[in-house]
Amino acid sequence: MTVTVDPALLADARRERRFFLSLSLPALFIVGLAAILPILWIIRQSFLTTGGEYTIGNYAKVLSSGLTWSALATTLELSLGTLAICILLGTPLALALASARPRVANLLMAFVMLPLWTAILVRTYGWLVLLRRDGLINAALTGSGLTAEHLPLVYNFTGTLIGMVHYMLPLFLLPVYAAMRDIDPNLVRASASMGATLGQVIRTVIMPLSAGGIFSGSVIVLIYSIGFFITPAVLGGGKVNPLSTRIERALSTFQDWGSASVLGILLLVLMALIGVMLLAARRLLAQNAVAASHA
Amino acid sequence: MLEAYPQNRLARIVLWSFAALVMAFLMLPTLVVVPLSFSASNLLEFPPHAYSLRWYENFFGSATWMAALRTSLILGTLTALIAVPFALLACISMNRLGGKTAASIQSILLTPSVTPGILLAIGLFFVLAAQRLVGTLFGVLVGHVVLAVPVACIVLLPALARFDWNQVQAARSLGADWARAIGGIIVPQLRLSLLSATLMAFLTSLDESVISIFVASGRNSTMPKLMFVSLRDQIDPTIAAISTLWTAIVVVVVVIVALRQKS
Numbered sequence: 376m377t378v379t380v381d382p383a384l385l386a387d388a389r390r391e392r393r394f395f396l397s398l399s400l401p402a403l404f405i406v407g408l409a410a411i412l413p414i415l416w417i418i419r420q421s422f423l424t425t426g427g428e429y430t431i432g433n434y435a436k437v438l439s440s441g442l443t444w445s446a447l448a449t450t451l452e453l454s455l456g457t458l459a460i461c462i463l464l465g466t467p468l469a470l471a472l473a474s475a476r477p478r479v480a481n482l483l484m485a486f487v488m489l490p491l492w493t494a495i496l497v498r499t500y501g502w503l504v505l506l507r508r509d510g511l512i513n514a515a516l517t518g519s520g521l522t523a524e525h526l527p528l529v530y531n532f533t534g535t536l537i538g539m540v541h542y543m544l545p546l547f548l549l550p551v552y553a554a555m556r557d558i559d560p561n562l563v564r565a566s567a568s569m570g571a572t573l574g575q576v577i578r579t580v581i582m583p584l585s586a587g588g589i590f591s592g593s594v595i596v597l598i599y600s601i602g603f604f605i606t607p608a609v610l611g612g613g614k615v616n617p618l619s620t621r622i623e624r625a626l627s628t629f630q631d632w633g634s635a636s637v638l639g640i641l642l643l644v645l646m647a648l649i650g651v652m653l654l655a656a657r658r659l660l661a662q663n664a665v666a667a668s669h670a
Numbered sequence: 671m672l673e674a675y676p677q678n679r680l681a682r683i684v685l686w687s688f689a690a691l692v693m694a695f696l697m698l699p700t701l702v703v704v705p706l707s708f709s710a711s712n713l714l715e716f717p718p719h720a721y722s723l724r725w726y727e728n729f730f731g732s733a734t735w736m737a738a739l740r741t742s743l744i745l746g747t748l749t750a751l752i753a754v755p756f757a758l759l760a761c762i763s764m765n766r767l768g769g770k771t772a773a774s775i776q777s778i779l780l781t782p783s784v785t786p787g788i789l790l791a792i793g794l795f796f797v798l799a800a801q802r803l804v805g806t807l808f809g810v811l812v813g814h815v816v817l818a819v820p821v822a823c824i825v826l827l828p829a830l831a832r833f834d835w836n837q838v839q840a841a842r843s844l845g846a847d848w849a850r851a852i853g854g855i856i857v858p859q860l861r862l863s864l865l866s867a868t869l870m871a872f873l874t875s876l877d878e879s880v881i882s883i884f885v886a887s888g889r890n891s892t893m894p895k896l897m898f899v900s901l902r903d904q905i906d907p908t909i910a911a912i913s914t915l916w917t918a919i920v921v922v923v924v925v926i927v928a929l930r931q932k933s
Contacts, residue, residue, distance in 0.1 A: 413793025501699025602786020
């Protein structure tokens with residue numbers, strides 16, 4: 376038996392769908408104009424000479440330069456270093472916050488989120504003040520006799536890494552904290568009553584249940600770290616050059632639009648590769664979870 | 671969560687000392703600039719030997735900084751005024767369409783927030799250069815709106831999901847057109863979420879630095895661009911004064927939003 380629907384009603388439903396679709400148009404238009412068109416333009420520009428003729432010379436020039444490959448290495452070192460430190464610092468902090476009473480946890484979270492609400496240049500300036508040769512941290516270190524000489528903490532890799540971890544840590548913390556908050560405390564109580572030690576509970580109950588949050592946090596950290604510009608540009612002092620600062624130098628200092636575009640495309644390719652790897656990792660994680668629940 | 675382990679006091683102390691250190695690390699750079707901004711000295715000495723308001727006078731007395739402040743405030747306001755209505759319409763559309771269509775619209779709208787700022791910045795620079803629009807307020811505005819739209823969507827989408835659509839159905843059946851239904855029912859009911867979305871969009875524009883650095887210039891330089899340029903050249907306590915004012919304003923805004931949402 377077939378149900379016959381009044382064609383006028385069908386037309387009405389179609390018209391309404393078109394209307395709802397049209398409500399998205401202004402937002403889609405601006406994204407097309409100011410995000411998608413610019414990316415396409417970078418691709419176009421990477422094949423153009425300064426005179427505007429088509430060439431693959433830009434690629435030959437950029438890919439044969441040792442600077443490009445060292446920039447690629449620096450980008451990966453900074454991103455993976457930032458991620459590793461975020462996991463080391465953020466996971467215990469999230470565990471402490473998740474185990475606190477809700478009122479205390481909310482208050483502490485507000486403080487943890489303070490950097491997120493502080494302008495990036497304000498924070499970068501704060502780190503410059505703290506890490507300079509005669510800055511606060513060096514004064515404290517030499518004053519207390521921990522070190523005899525001033526440590527080079529800024530305008531180098533160390534300073535850049537500190538600034539980047541400081542930016543990424545709250546972003547990493549949010550999903551990890553949310554995942555740990557969602558763990559049923561009865562699971563921990565049950566494990567304790569069955570004689571599991573604290574270490575065993577953390578290893579076999581808390582960590583597997585917060586793996587999803589740690590994964591999301593890691594994805595966020597990687598996505599933001601790969602193209603991060605302000606921190607390396609200021610705290611790196613010209614000595615730390617990931618792809619982002621190379622792009623700026625090619626564009627602003629050398630007016631070399633072609634090279635800047637090729638470097639931009641390398642950044643895009645790197646993002647895509649990491650995206651594919653993360654998708655594969657998520658699938659593996661899900662499979663492991665299924666396998667574990669069947670075991 | 672760990673209250674089942676009252677006997678592990680040592681582990682708890684270690685965990686909380688570690689947490690306290692990490693929290694100190696997170697707050698340190700924001701807090702350290704406050705005393706510095708009231709220093710009377712040219713040097714970045716800590717703690718300052720004498721206090722003064724000279725760096726604040728320096729900031730408010732400088733035509734360059736004031737022009738940048740004006741540009742940033744205008745840009746932030748325009749960004750919020752454009753991005754929030756765009757985001758609201760898009761969220762209504764996604765909410766009503768549902769399914770795969772809504773998911774694809776959402777992934778397109780979120781693209782700018784996962785694209786590295788440096789790529790958006792140079793791409794926008796190329797596009798604007800072809801239209802001879804580099805250095806104009808319009809160029810930076812377009813860049814800020816595209817970053818603020820996803821931020822506003824993240825605030826508005828859950829609010830619309832909680833919204834009772836029967837009210838709109840009722841209004842429509844009584845003869846209200848869609849403009850009336852949106853303006854008369856959806857907007858007033860979502861006013862708190864719209865306020866948060868507006869402030870978030872404003873803050874997104876205010877804090878945006880990479881697009882500004884590449885696309886803004888001269889009279890249209892924003893605060894972050896000017897701070898970036900002066901941080902690279904020299905660091906004097908004027909920036910500490912700006913940083914303190916900036917953080918104070920943002921904290922006040924965030925506290926107001928948090929309190930209003932609670933009440």
